[in-house]
Amino acid sequence: MLSRKASKDSHGQDSSYFQGWQEYEKNPYHPIQNPMGIIQMGLAENQLSFDLLESWLRRNSNTMALKKDGVSAFKDLALFQDYHGLPAFKEALVNFMTSMRGNKIKYSSDKLVLTAGATAANEILMFCLTDPGQAFILPTPYYPGFDRDLKWRTGAEIVPMHCSSSNGFRITRCALEQAYQLGQELNLKIKGVLVTNPSNPLGTTMTKTELNHLLDFAIDKNIHIVSDEIYSGTVFDCSSTTGFTSIMEVLNERNNNNYNNIRNHIHMVYSLSKDLGLPGFRVGLIYSNNEKVIAAATKMSSFALVSSQTQFMLSNLLSDAKFIKKYMVENQRRLKRRKDMLVRGLRKAGISCLRSNAGLFCWVDMRHLLSSDSFEAEKELWKRIVCEVGLNISPGSSCHCSQPGWFRICFANISEDALHLAMHRMKVFTSSIFSVRFPIIMMRKKSF
Amino acid sequence: MRLLSTKATCNSHGQDSSYFLGWQEYEKNPYDEILNPKGIIQMGLAENQLSFDLLESWLAKNPDVSGFKRDGKSILRELALFQDYHGLSSFKEAMVDFMAEIRGNRVTFDPDHMVLTAGSTSANETLMFCLAEKGDAFLLPTPYYPGFDRDLKWRTGVEIVPIHCSSDNNFQITESALEQAYEEAQNLNLNVKGILVTNPSNPLGTTLSLEELNLLVDFISGHKNMHLISDEIYSGTVFNSPGFVSVMEVLNNRFSDADEAIWDRVHVVYSLSKDLGLPGFRVGCIYSENDTVVAAATKMSSFGLVSSQTQYLLSAMLEDKKFTRKYLVENQKRLRRRQKMLVSGLEKSGIKCLESNAGLFCWVDMRHLLKSNTFEAEMDLWKRIVYDVKLNISPGSSCHCSEPGWFRVCFANMSEQTLKLAMKRLKSFVAELSSSSDNGDNKAHQSKRKSLTKWVFRLSSRDHRQRDQEER
Numbered sequence: 001m002l003s004r005k006a007s008k009d010s011h012g013q014d015s016s017y018f019q020g021w022q023e024y025e026k027n028p029y030h031p032i033q034n035p036m037g038i039i040q041m042g043l044a045e046n047q048l049s050f051d052l053l054e055s056w057l058r059r060n061s062n063t064m065a066l067k068k069d070g071v072s073a074f075k076d077l078a079l080f081q082d083y084h085g086l087p088a089f090k091e092a093l094v095n096f097m098t099s100m101r102g103n104k105i106k107y108s109s110d111k112l113v114l115t116a117g118a119t120a121a122n123e124i125l126m127f128c129l130t131d132p133g134q135a136f137i138l139p140t141p142y143y144p145g146f147d148r149d150l151k152w153r154t155g156a157e158i159v160p161m162h163c164s165s166s167n168g169f170r171i172t173r174c175a176l177e178q179a180y181q182l183g184q185e186l187n188l189k190i191k192g193v194l195v196t197n198p199s200n201p202l203g204t205t206m207t208k209t210e211l212n213h214l215l216d217f218a219i220d221k222n223i224h225i226v227s228d229e230i231y232s233g234t235v236f237d238c239s240s241t242t243g244f245t246s247i248m249e250v251l252n253e254r255n256n257n258n259y260n261n262i263r264n265h266i267h268m269v270y271s272l273s274k275d276l277g278l279p280g281f282r283v284g285l286i287y288s289n290n291e292k293v294i295a296a297a298t299k300m301s302s303f304a305l306v307s308s309q310t311q312f313m314l315s316n317l318l319s320d321a322k323f324i325k326k327y328m329v330e331n332q333r334r335l336k337r338r339k340d341m342l343v344r345g346l347r348k349a350g351i352s353c354l355r356s357n358a359g360l361f362c363w364v365d366m367r368h369l370l371s372s373d374s375f376e377a378e379k380e381l382w383k384r385i386v387c388e389v390g391l392n393i394s395p396g397s398s399c400h401c402s403q404p405g406w407f408r409i410c411f412a413n414i415s416e417d418a419l420h421l422a423m424h425r426m427k428v429f430t431s432s433i434f435s436v437r438f439p440i441i442m443m444r445k446k447s448f
Numbered sequence: 449m450r451l452l453s454t455k456a457t458c459n460s461h462g463q464d465s466s467y468f469l470g471w472q473e474y475e476k477n478p479y480d481e482i483l484n485p486k487g488i489i490q491m492g493l494a495e496n497q498l499s500f501d502l503l504e505s506w507l508a509k510n511p512d513v514s515g516f517k518r519d520g521k522s523i524l525r526e527l528a529l530f531q532d533y534h535g536l537s538s539f540k541e542a543m544v545d546f547m548a549e550i551r552g553n554r555v556t557f558d559p560d561h562m563v564l565t566a567g568s569t570s571a572n573e574t575l576m577f578c579l580a581e582k583g584d585a586f587l588l589p590t591p592y593y594p595g596f597d598r599d600l601k602w603r604t605g606v607e608i609v610p611i612h613c614s615s616d617n618n619f620q621i622t623e624s625a626l627e628q629a630y631e632e633a634q635n636l637n638l639n640v641k642g643i644l645v646t647n648p649s650n651p652l653g654t655t656l657s658l659e660e661l662n663l664l665v666d667f668i669s670g671h672k673n674m675h676l677i678s679d680e681i682y683s684g685t686v687f688n689s690p691g692f693v694s695v696m697e698v699l700n701n702r703f704s705d706a707d708e709a710i711w712d713r714v715h716v717v718y719s720l721s722k723d724l725g726l727p728g729f730r731v732g733c734i735y736s737e738n739d740t741v742v743a744a745a746t747k748m749s750s751f752g753l754v755s756s757q758t759q760y761l762l763s764a765m766l767e768d769k770k771f772t773r774k775y776l777v778e779n780q781k782r783l784r785r786r787q788k789m790l791v792s793g794l795e796k797s798g799i800k801c802l803e804s805n806a807g808l809f810c811w812v813d814m815r816h817l818l819k820s821n822t823f824e825a826e827m828d829l830w831k832r833i834v835y836d837v838k839l840n841i842s843p844g845s846s847c848h849c850s851e852p853g854w855f856r857v858c859f860a861n862m863s864e865q866t867l868k869l870a871m872k873r874l875k876s877f878v879a880e881l882s883s884s885s886d887n888g889d890n891k892a893h894q895s896k897r898k899s900l901t902k903w904v905f906r907l908s909s910r911d912h913r914q915r916d917q918e919e920r
Contacts, residue, residue, distance in 0.1 A: 078727070078728050296455070302598075
């Protein structure tokens with residue numbers, strides 16, 4: 001009676017990623033009302049800097065009242081449904097993105113398409129770049145939501161490109177070729193590669209080496225690159241070697257006119273959900289030099305326009321360059337502090353993390369806590385952490401990681417106290433595991 | 449291997465139709481009372497601009513709501529983080545109450561059966577994704593809103609098969625027309641998944657009669673797995689009798705709650721874009737008693753959620769029942785007045801309209817002004833009206849009407865003076881037409897029209913970066 005899309009599980013929402021969420025919903029931690037409840041560490045939200053936004057709003061009540069120069073803009077905004085977007089908002093976004101990348105790339109607003117969040121942007125790009133049955137390569141581990149966002153209604157496929165802890169999960173030319181081969185074997189036409197840079201769930205920015213591998217590969221195979229840069233504003237370690245580099249920068253560095261073709265194959269996705277912590281306002285965008293993609297994506301954005309009320313408010317916020325600069329610096333400082341807190345706390349529990357310089361989470365190595373090197377053991381460990389330790393964290397298998405034992409733990413969506421409590425619970429848990437294992441090791445030694 | 453997808457490179461977004469071309473002409477030479485009094489008057493835009501003062505005064509009395517405050521406290525954090533695709537429950541409750549109020553409280557709705565979407569554009573497409581796939585078709589009575597060609601077909605792969613309605617019986621849906629459409633679909637090897645109607649109708653401006661509603665319900669009852677979608681986006685614009693009857697009312701009266709077989713197959717789409725005149729805020733919804741549809745559509749709404757900022761503002765506004773009551777009554781009064789003005793203005797030019805009781809437009813009969821009973825003649829007439837009379841109106845062919853000579857003319861998106869001016873221009877044009885009926889004049893007009901045809905054809909084959917506005 002219904003379509004296959006409506007009846008199947010292809011929305012991907014039965015994975016453990018969502019199940020942990022459901023457990024949390026049943027028993028959510030609250031410092032006073034439910035101090036023994038589950039602490040939510042599976043939600044990549046940025047809750048650290050709302051006070052800064054709130055103070056801006058207080059100083060700019062006119063914007064909130066939809067007034068421009070004292071005159072009500074309500075009627076114009078209420079009627080504004082042009083899928084080309086509010087020009088002032090696009091200008092403000094373009095300036096924001098440019099300054100975030102240290103003015104190394106100049107963006108222009110006519111190459112930008114506004115969408116209701118990056119979720120809509122990614123799906124629209126798939127509709128524009130693939131026909132049903134065609135595929136994109138994605139490095140693992142990747143954001144679990146992509147299984148729904150990229151594949152569900154589009155009919156596109158994902159071919160995973162397996163990254164390994166042996167080299168910090170970096171993208172290699174070899175892994176790219178292997179994924180391409182896998183696509184051939186599965187009879188899938190590979191249309192492109194989609195990367196998240198900075199990475200979710202790794203929390204790392206892509207190196208220039210990786211970006212160059214990616215470019216060479218895409219040029220060689222004549223395919224697209226989609227760079228989801230939703231976390232680009234969360235880079236908190238900005239030294240010259242570990243700052244954020246966009247793929248366009250690397251392309252520009254090549255300084256060669258032979259690259260005009262590839263220029264049309266690179267598309268960027270961005271959103272204000274992570275940097276500004278505003279996922280509820282549904283602000284995302286596609287950026288591309290490819291006119292045909294922009295033309296088609298603009299029409300498709302009819303299905304996911306950004307509320308004009310929101311466009312107006314945020315264009316005013318983003319245009320306040322002084323405020324934004326201050327916000328970005330302070331936000332990054334707070335993110336770094338939190339990350340350091342999480343890393344230290346985990347270390348005290350005998351757990352290490354992948355070294356990271358961005359994002360709202362750490363990629364945590366719990367392989368040594370597994371009862372065996374298997375995904376069953378990872379699932380077991382995860383269930384114990386959710387139900388016994390009372391922490392909702394995301395198991396690596398839900399991110400399609402090829403090695404068991406890795407978990408994503410978020411640090412920017414809870415209070416400092418909750419984070420300290422979580423670390424304490426973790427320490428107690430790991431101590432109990434070691435005290436159980438230790439006697440067994442002692443016995444073995446005796447028998448020798 | 450082709451670089452882009454078929455969807456990105458084909459024309460099935462339907463945006464090369466005359467409907468959008470008239471718009472582009474208007475954009476080049478828009479009427480302005482002071483700056484451009486000879487410009488083209490926009491009468492192709494189904495927007496409700498008559499009652500903004502009521503909304504603005506409500507906002508002025510409730511400044512806290514736009515300032516993200518509740519009881520004096522900031523709720524920015526709560527709203528900024530709220531991306532739950534189940535929607536703000538206070539907003540859904542306010543929406544179901546508002547929808548019930550529009551239906552005279554003869555039906556009630558359950559907020560748990562409502563899915564919020566970024567406009568009804570998104571709602572309609574989402575329903576297609578849930579109910580049908582490539583190889584399936586939906587039957588739509590003609591004439592219908594041109595945007596459906598894109599909204600229902602483009603990315604979903606679903607086809608539309610028209611149910612031809614005729615002026616003989618005021619374009620009402622008949623059983624034989626339904627049967628014919630069903631047969632046509634079979635001949636095209638398409639599996640009919642359902643019927644989609646707009647009630648009140650765009651472009652007719654009429655509410656569906658009880659007979660038509662019963663006919664539709666009987667038809668889907670008699671066919672296994674067939675759905676009925678009722679797009680009720682104009683339900684709050686009904687300004688005259690016979691009044692609005694929702695398909696939900698008909699189900700209520702004819703079937704018990706336990707009759708899942710029928711309740712599971714009827715779905716309503718709604719939006720605040722027409723009744724409240726807020727198309728920019730992107731507020732639409734799907735309402736269905738089918739739990740599977742609600743579950744799937746809820747997940748799909750991730751691709752088009754309503755901004756939490758907007759949900760909050762509008763939940764406060766719609767919760768103010770004193771305001772909604774006053775608004776609905778006053779808005780309908782103003783719409784009725786405007787429609788009368790248009791109808792009597794057209795009458796003075798010897799032009800009749802389909803008798804209407806809803807909507808933001810009239811369905812206008814200009815068959816007697818056609819040179820011949822053909823769509824070419826309709827295009828000729830349309831071009832003269834756009835370029836010579838300087839009124840952008842929508843030709844019936846863009847709405848897939850099966851009879852040439854009908855046009856949709858909007859009345860709620862301009863000032864009273866502008867409407868009067870438009871009527872004056874039309875009167876001069878009609879007078880001129882009847883006086884210059886000799887061949888000489890016609891030849892001059894024909895060659896002018898030929899050159900226009902070539903030019904318009906070139907226009908339609910380029911992708912325009914001008915404002916192609918969303919329209920209904």
